Amino acid sequence: MIVNPIRHAAGLALAFGLLAAAPAVAADGKQLFADKGCTACHGEDANTPLEPGYPRLAGQNAEYAFTQMKDIKADKRTNGLTAETMKPILEEVTEEEMRALADYLASLPRLTAATVAQATEGKKLYMTKTCVACHGKDGLKPVLKTYPFIGGQDQKYVLTQMMDIKTSKRINGLTNAMQPVMHLVADSEIEAIAEFLANVK
Amino acid sequence: MKTLIRAVAVALVATAAFGTAADAGPRDKPAQGKSLGDKDYSWNANGGEKDEALHLKPDLKNGREVYEVCAACHLPEGWGQTDGTFPQLAGQHNKVIIKQLADIRALNRDNPTMYPFALPDQIGGPQAIADVAAYIGTLKMNPEPGYGDGTDLEHGKKLYKENCVRCHGEHGEGNNDKYYPRLESQHYAYLLRQYQWIKEGKRRNANPDMVKQIQTFTDRDTKAVLDYVSRIKPPANLIGVKGWKNPDFQ
Numbered sequence: 001m002i003v004n005p006i007r008h009a010a011g012l013a014l015a016f017g018l019l020a021a022a023p024a025v026a027a028d029g030k031q032l033f034a035d036k037g038c039t040a041c042h043g044e045d046a047n048t049p050l051e052p053g054y055p056r057l058a059g060q061n062a063e064y065a066f067t068q069m070k071d072i073k074a075d076k077r078t079n080g081l082t083a084e085t086m087k088p089i090l091e092e093v094t095e096e097e098m099r100a101l102a103d104y105l106a107s108l109p110r111l112t113a114a115t116v117a118q119a120t121e122g123k124k125l126y127m128t129k130t131c132v133a134c135h136g137k138d139g140l141k142p143v144l145k146t147y148p149f150i151g152g153q154d155q156k157y158v159l160t161q162m163m164d165i166k167t168s169k170r171i172n173g174l175t176n177a178m179q180p181v182m183h184l185v186a187d188s189e190i191e192a193i194a195e196f197l198a199n200v201k
Numbered sequence: 202m203k204t205l206i207r208a209v210a211v212a213l214v215a216t217a218a219f220g221t222a223a224d225a226g227p228r229d230k231p232a233q234g235k236s237l238g239d240k241d242y243s244w245n246a247n248g249g250e251k252d253e254a255l256h257l258k259p260d261l262k263n264g265r266e267v268y269e270v271c272a273a274c275h276l277p278e279g280w281g282q283t284d285g286t287f288p289q290l291a292g293q294h295n296k297v298i299i300k301q302l303a304d305i306r307a308l309n310r311d312n313p314t315m316y317p318f319a320l321p322d323q324i325g326g327p328q329a330i331a332d333v334a335a336y337i338g339t340l341k342m343n344p345e346p347g348y349g350d351g352t353d354l355e356h357g358k359k360l361y362k363e364n365c366v367r368c369h370g371e372h373g374e375g376n377n378d379k380y381y382p383r384l385e386s387q388h389y390a391y392l393l394r395q396y397q398w399i400k401e402g403k404r405r406n407a408n409p410d411m412v413k414q415i416q417t418f419t420d421r422d423t424k425a426v427l428d429y430v431s432r433i434k435p436p437a438n439l440i441g442v443k444g445w446k447n448p449d450f451q
C-alpha cells in the first residue's frame with residue numbers, strides 16, 4: 001500500500017493537534033471554576049460570596065491563590081471552613097487545574113476603581129500597625145506576589161483570617177511573616193481594620 | 202546530602218514564592234551559604250554580599266533613602282519597639298548590621314517578616330547594604346529600651362560575668378571587628394527571643410560556640426542574664442535624648 005505522504009503528514013498533524021488541544025481544555029480556568037463548583041460559594045464572578053465570611057477571589061494574586069488551594073488540599077491550611085467545606089471539593093482538583101484556576105482568578109477585575117480615603121480608625125490602625133508595609137496602600141499593593149490583596153475583601157472573612165493568624169489557627173504559607181506582628185493589634189482593633197478593608201472600593 | 206536537600210528545598214520555596222525569574226526583578230538574589238547544623242558550617246565564613254558591602258564606600262544620602270523602608274518597623278529613630286517585636290538598630294556595630302542584613306536576605310537567617318524588605322529589588326545591592334548600615338551608624342540609641350522584671354539582677358550579673366564577657370564585652374558593648382553584637386540597652390524581649398532561637402538551633406547563622414555555651418542555662422538564668430544586660434547603659438555619647446524624633450523623616 002502506498003501511503004500518501006501529504007495525507008500522512010496531515011493525519012499526524014491532526015493527531016498532534018488534538019493531543020495539544022487536550023490540556024488546553026483541561027486548563028480552562030473559567031470552565032473549571034464553574035465545573036468544580038467554585039461558583040456555588042464564591043459567586044459566578046468570583047466576587048460575590050454566597051455568605052459573609054467567604055472570600056472574594058476575583059483579581060487575587062495567582063501565586064497566593066494557588067498556594068491556598070494546594071495547602072487546603074494538603075491539610076496545611078485548616079482554619080475556618082477550609083477543612084470541612086473546601087477540602088472535599090479540592091480533592092477533585094489537580095495541581096495543574098489549580099494553576100489554571102489561580103491564573104483565571106488573577107485575570108478577573110479587582111475592586112480597584114478608586115479608593116475611598118476615609119480617615120477612619122481602621123485606616124489609621126492599618127497604617128500604623130505595620131499592615132501597610134506588606135499589603136500596601138489600602139490593601140491593594142502587596143509587596144510580594146505570594147501575599148494577598150486584602151482591600152475590598154469580605155469583612156467577616158478578613159476578620160477571621162486576622163484572628164486565626166493571631167491565634168495560630170491558620171499557620172500555612174507565609175502567615176509566619178504576619179503572625180509575629182499580630183500581638184500589636186487588640187481584637188477590637190482587628191475589627192476596625194477589617195471594617196476599613198472591606199470598605200475599600 | 203543534607204545541604205543538598207536544603208538547597209533544593211530553598212530553591213523550591215524560592216520558586217514558589219517568586220514565580221518566574223522575570224517576576225523577581227532585575228537583580229539576582231544573593232546565594233545562600235551553609236547553616237548551623239550543616240557539615241562544615243563555619244560561623245561568619247567569608248564571602249557573599251557581606252564582604253562586598255564591607256569594601257564599598259558608603260553613601261549616607263542613599264543610606265537615608267534605603268532606611269525609609271526599615272523605618273516602617275524599626276522606627277525613624279532606629280529605636281525599635283520596647284516590646285521586642287522589632288529590635289533597636291541604633292548603636293549596633295556597623296559590621297553586625299551588614300552581616301545580619303546580608304544573612305537575612307541570603308536566607309542564612311530566617312526572618313520571614315523582614316525578608317521581602319531586605320531583598321535587592323526593594324533596597325538595592327551590596328552598596329545599599331553599606332549605605333544603610335552607615336546611616337544606622339549615625340543614630341543615637343533609645344534611652345528607654347524594654348527591660349525584664351528586674352527581680353533577679355544580681356544573679357544575672359554573675360552569669361554575665363562568667364559566661365558572656367569574653368565575646369560581648371564587660372558591659373555588653375560587643376565588638377565590631379569580630380561581628381559580636383552590642384547587647385546593652387537592646388530590648389529585653391528581643392534578646393530573649395533571639396537567645397531562645399540560638400539555644401534551640403533555630404537561628405541558623407548562630408555562633409556554635411554560643412549555642413554550646415548556653416545549653417545549661419535554666420529559664421531563670423536566661424531571664425536574669427538578659428534582664429541584666431538590657432539594663433546596662435551605653436556610654437553617654439551613644440544615647441539619644443528622650444522623645445527625640447529623627448528630623449530626616451519629619
